[in-house]
Amino acid sequence: MRAAVLEAAITELTQTGYAALTVEGVARRAGVHKTTIYRNWKDADGLVADALASHFAADIPIPDTGAVESDLRALARSLVATMTTRTGRALLTTVLSDAVRIPRLAEVKHALFDDRFRRAEPVVTRAIERGELPADTDPAELLKTLAAPIYFRLVFTGESVDEATADRAVRVALAAAHARALPAV
Amino acid sequence: MRAAVLEAAITELTQTGYAALTVEGVARRAGVHKTTIYRNWKDADGLVADALASHFAADIPIPDTGAVESDLRALARSLVATMTTRTGRALLTTVLSDAVRIPRLAEVKHALFDDRFRRAEPVVTRAIERGELPADTDPAELLKTLAAPIYFRLVFTGESVDEATADRAVRVALAAAHARALPAV
Amino acid sequence: MRAAVLEAAITELTQTGYAALTVEGVARRAGVHKTTIYRNWKDADGLVADALASHFAADIPIPDTGAVESDLRALARSLVATMTTRTGRALLTTVLSDAVRIPRLAEVKHALFDDRFRRAEPVVTRAIERGELPADTDPAELLKTLAAPIYFRLVFTGESVDEATADRAVRVALAAAHARALPAV
């Protein structure tokens, strides 16, 4: 039952959007009574948070190719792949819509974005150990510089986002990392 | 009347958020009847779009200090200043909430981001003419690289965003611009 | 203009009924602006009252055939003819709907029903003078007895009302008039 409801929630989310999602709609789609949902989740928000969390729970693999550039490229491309699906877009708009006000959504956002970066940090530390990056490189910072333009294009400008975008992000991030060691421009 | 409604909409937006905004609520706050709003705007969305547009209508000044770095710094800092107010944050999340589905919001988003960048392009072209940046630098691309990490922090990670963030963005953008002329890392 | 509005009101009355009649609807149909109606009539009720009064203003002829039975028959048949038209029915339901509460409608009712009887009284008094009816016959009473079953069928039972109904009403009224002179049954 729980699974059916969560899946129905994801479907509604992708089809009608977060704003138009209703508990009754999810219940109908899941073939379940409204009260059943209210028994298991506090809100529509709680339900959506759970649905998103369980749907995106599958860990993304942390690449280890031996070279920082290909590692970063793999990371960036997997990010692009995740977020250009219909569901990925739904996730984005949902989480951006009102996460500030809805604690459960903020948690999901944290889990899906911040944690993802933290888990990828070894990619950077390994590169530092290999001497590919300056010793004082901040892994979190570099990864944000990597992700930022991708998310920016996804969310703000309507531009198409593809592997080329990912690769360009890698170049920018590496350039910035190397530049950090140089005197300010 | 129109002004009162738009202002009330902005207030509701900052206080209760986009999802919880109701036409009746705005009408109450503006001291206006619901039907008056429906006479002038098709939707709650249309109203919100108008409110956002009018709120951000004040043109940001395009700096021209004679040096690309200080120009970019001025741009980045003014962006940070705009978006770190309570209202700025609220409006930012509103615009992002479901612009995919709501054409009027998409228009506002376009006006708010794309147009803003276009108006700032002279900053980059002047720098190219002065020889501060490689001749093949893409102005739009550089400006996106500048804005991306700021918006990214504002929207995704809960980190504080301040002038230091702005300055760091300038460094990254310039590093990336110069690196474009070099062979790929 | 006045004429166009009154005519439009009658049309609306017959087509959509008194309850569903709106000032705006009448204005639309009359090709006139709403305010014009409000300038000339206090209410929808006032408008309807005027419309009915002017439409039914045409006096019914008072017959004088020389014999009470044919006089009454003419009266009854003209009543049937008036009230079985589409407009006549509209008049009936309008006037019955809420005349108690709406003074202007009560006036119209008075004008259209009571006065009509008063004008017909000579028919009875002439019959009394001719010796066709007992000297103590109450003209108003007799005419009400004549009209009552016709209106009753029109308004209460859905039965068809035609000339036969009119003639039957004449028989009953005359029987009652003659019986008045006899000892109570």
Add this chain to the structure above:
Amino acid sequence: MRAAVLEAAITELTQTGYAALTVEGVARRAGVHKTTIYRNWKDADGLVADALASHFAADIPIPDTGAVESDLRALARSLVATMTTRTGRALLTTVLSDAVRIPRLAEVKHALFDDRFRRAEPVVTRAIERGELPADTDPAELLKTLAAPIYFRLVFTGESVDEATADRAVRVALAAAHARALPAV
């Protein structure tokens, strides 16, 4: 709940009339939410029809005194008693207001008038069996002749209606019934 709503509807009907009755008003008075009314009744009309039906549900007793005159007198007087209360008058005008257009009201009218007459027919048939009335007397016809002047005065002329009116109606009805056996006047 149902009872509270129906009672509230009757009260609104007597106080403000059919035209001015609103679903929200009834809901307010009944201490019930608007949607509850819409769940149980299709329309304001349906609600009113139900309210009227339940209010007049109390069967009028069919008299059997052994003599036609006193039987008819009892019938006529009970009719007068029912319809001269404030509520009775209000409900009468409601039923007549627009029954042509509103099927539910037509049903109620049918139940209120036709059925009531049908139930009273034994009064007449017994009188025929006793030889008090001609064998070919049409019971329905006689009862209509009895009721017509009472309703006529109630609805059209503003005259007071009392027991004397009832008794006069009895005399007229009996005179007409006897006259039927005689050659036409």
Add this chain to the structure above:
DNA sequence: TGGTAATCGAGACGGTACGTCCTGTCTTACT
């Protein structure tokens, strides 16, 4: 003939009610 007044169309406004959809709580009955 030119100004004044009346009359009109046009449409905005605050307001009431419409009938619908959804919320979140509750009770009942099944299983």
Add this chain to the structure above:
DNA sequence: AGTAAGACAGGACGTACCGTCTCGATTACCA
């Protein structure tokens, strides 16, 4: 004990009219 079913109070939706108002534009009349 958990569920389907569904009633309920409540809030908001977007629409149709209400009756009032202000604003020109058009007449028409009179000075």
